[in-house]
Amino acid sequence: MQITKRPLFYWILTRYRLLQAFLLLVIIVGIFFKVFPLEMQKRVINTAIRLKDQEALFLYCGLYIGAVLIASLMKFSINVMQRYLGQKILVEIRRELYNHILQLPLQFFRTTQPGTVINAMTAELNAVGAFIGGALTVPITSVLTFLAFAVYMVFLDLKLGLISLGIYPIEIFLIPILQKRYNKLNKTRVRVLRSMSNVVNEAVSGIHEVHGNASYRLEEEKIGGFFNRIFRIMSKLFVYKFGIKFINSLVQSIGPFILFLYGGYLAINGQFTLGALVAFLSAYEKVYDPWKELIEYYQEYQDAKVRYAQVMDSFDIKPGPALLPEGRRPYTFSGDIDTQGLNYVISGGVKLLDNISLQIKAHEHVALVGFSGSGKSTLALIIGQIYAYTDGHALIDGHELKDLYKADISGSIGFVAQHPFIFTGTIRENLQYSCKSDFLNKDRKESMLPCETTMLEMVDNVGFSEDVIRFGLNFVIPPERCKPLVPVFLKMRQAIGPEKADELTNVIESYDINRFLRHTTICNNIIFGEFNSDAFRLQNLPTNKIFLDFLKSEDLYDPMITLGKNLTIQTVTLLKDFVDDPFFLLAGPITTDQFTVYADLADRLKTDRDTFDQTDAEKLLALALRYIPARHKMVAIPTDLEEKILQTRYRFMEEIGKVSLAECAVTAQSVVDGDDIPMISSDNNEFIPYCPTQYRFQNTLLDNIVYGNIKTTLAGDTSNIVDIVSKLLREENLLEEIMEIGLDFHVGSKGDRLSGGQKQKLALARVLLKDPKILIMDEATAGLDNASQSRVQEMIRTKHRGKTTVIAVIHRLDIAPDFDKIIVLRAGRIVETGSYPELMAKKGVFYELTSGI
């Protein structure tokens, strides 16, 4: 039975029956322990107290407390078991429902918003889960408990018992009326919540439009209406819910009233013992509990029933083809495709495809062309079994497409959409998606996916290698992953060592400890390394006492201040009219937010260069430290100052960095010589010097391989470096490692860190990795640049000739000659079929299309 047709109790009656039976047993035993204390109460009063029998008192009290304790313990375990049971069954409901939903036909998802589905799968089923656990056990036990106490009461006194119990039928009449109103409101509540969910979903999906139009007020209005409606509905719901409880407790209170009145009267007249009265009272109160539970059960049942029904009704559609065929293994096809009189009619009687008859032999490469709206994409989707044709025949290897199962299709047919969906995750995960699905469908037992070995090759085939290499090089690899690979990377650093360095000197300035570096800050020139602690970050250095003392002892403080003064004056003079454009400020060491401060300082310095206070001095020093000689052209650094800084560097590294210079020099030399690089130890664990053995984990792989600064011009880019480094790595056979790292690049939510072209290449590689016999491409190369598109075409033409049937919906007709056959569609019909030369010679519709573009 389809899941959506099952009633709520189906789940309760067919799952975990043993556990439910056990639960029932425990509850029944528990009932005894609930009634028992009552009897003990009576005996305590009537026997022990009256007869002044202390031993009996102790006995009965002991039994009383014992029974109460056991009863409580049992109640606790019953509660836990009920919830546990409920959740277990809920898991099954969710799993089967999700499975069902995923197989629903595409048309369903066109008319249903994701918010509805999400709500249904998550929040709405929660209430059902809470109910299910006790669905059978609670009513049975409540009724039994109720009966047990009722019988006991009648046993004590027939008339009194009957009167007390006579109250309950009133409730049985009143409460369902209220409950019906509650149910109706509840249904409305679910509907409103779903709509609200959809509004939220839309706003989030279209957030760029929201930001672009600054439509915050408009969206607030949209959702505000829903908030109000929910508020009103919930308010009413509470009134009904507690109204029912109120009636219940009101009726309850009448009971003891009758009891005191009539029972007291009987007791005064000696027809009723005091003990019995007490016991009767207790029993009366005890009867209230199961009754209350029954009422609550009734409410919860109604609630759950309504929610369950609404959830199931939303998805009560016949699903598409099931996954696995029964009684046979999935077919494998050779790729013959045949349609006869195929029609696809949508609502309103519109014929998107009209009487399509075509034959495609296995391994033929066919192009589908036509004006927009001609139905070429629809036909591709139908052949891929994503849409279902209305009538006519479509045969794959002679089998009717309508009767084939998903497992038959998935292994043999690969579909590449025009706007492919990229899942949140890594490139690797996305690449494996098709191949892994097929693997799981076929229940294979091998430990490794078949496409693991061919992944890199396929990436290369679709022209995605360069991107993947780039991702790999720009990756900051986490230390755990990185540590075993560090020797390989250091080897790469050597690979682009001295001989190759010539090619790179134009673009890289390496970290050479014996040279003054012009493409990095003065700060880096002095410190020549990185600190773990914040105290030595550039912005904190002007106030770092250790550093300041060091500068002064090296006679470097004053020259730096002078440098700072020159930088301030020259930069401010040059750029003061351009502060509003950050592009201009890039040419200088002053940032936008600091500019006014330095402008002020510059004014003061112009009048008197020697008057400045401590804070000014800090600013001047900061500027001097930020100065990059090659970039900040407005000031030159004198050669003797360069020399001085170099000497200071050595002393800094030894005194404060506590690194042996000799070791560092040795390692630098071994890089040059191509020897094994020894590890450097630093006594100061805070400091990592720019010596070649160190792998800097906070930097990208590219930074670590290149180990230097990139000589960018101001508006330059680094793609040149990547090309050069890739070439060098290829020569050393190290590219594969980089690509493996690149595959772990996280593409962002729905792949938003990838460009359109990259997504298409990824989607294409994904499908090709499962090696389909029939490849369907719906304008799959439309987003690629010319070079990539030609490359992919070439690849398909050569590698899949004689191996794969290809059906490509194409928009650019200049690739049409590559195909064996061209099918031209117009307004849902086939108007021309033939090879490129044939159709061009014919000078018909196809010819028109080519000349039109």
Add this chain to the structure above:
Amino acid sequence: MSLPAGFEASTGCDGDNSSCELSDNLDILRRSPVFSGAPMEVLKLFALFAGRMTFGKGDFIIRQGEPADRAFLILRGEVAVFEEYKNKQFNLQALGEMAFFGELTLLARFNWFFSVQARSDVELISLNRKSFQKVITKFPDHQYMLTERIVQLRIKRLENQMHFLLDNIRDDVLQGNASTSPQTMIA
């Protein structure tokens, strides 16, 4: 290394004997025919954003077909300019010190229609379109003048190249056959 109070070097560096790259670039730009008429404040900014590049003998500075994004001025060395057409290489020109090429990139986007290769070790100053456009929008009065200079330079060079080609073309092609339709000539 301190300047007398109130002194500001006209080239914008500190007054020590060493000049800074900014002032060096400025001097060079002033001597170039394209930029010589521009006011100091504009030139200073160009000088600020101009970059230095070095190439070895045989290196390609520009490759035909790649997107063009910067103009070049030769500081020292020699380069050869050639175009590849129907799989044949045509040498168009040789350029030396103070020659300015790629000037049109400052005005428009296109792909290089010629290649430039270093014939010796070469040092260049380059200015890219983005920087040029950013600076020039701040000085709209001078925009026309600079554009005119650039176009004039291009025309002069075009003239030279045309003369060179025409000198070497066969006469019959030049006179044009009566049967040849105008279309195939211009293509």
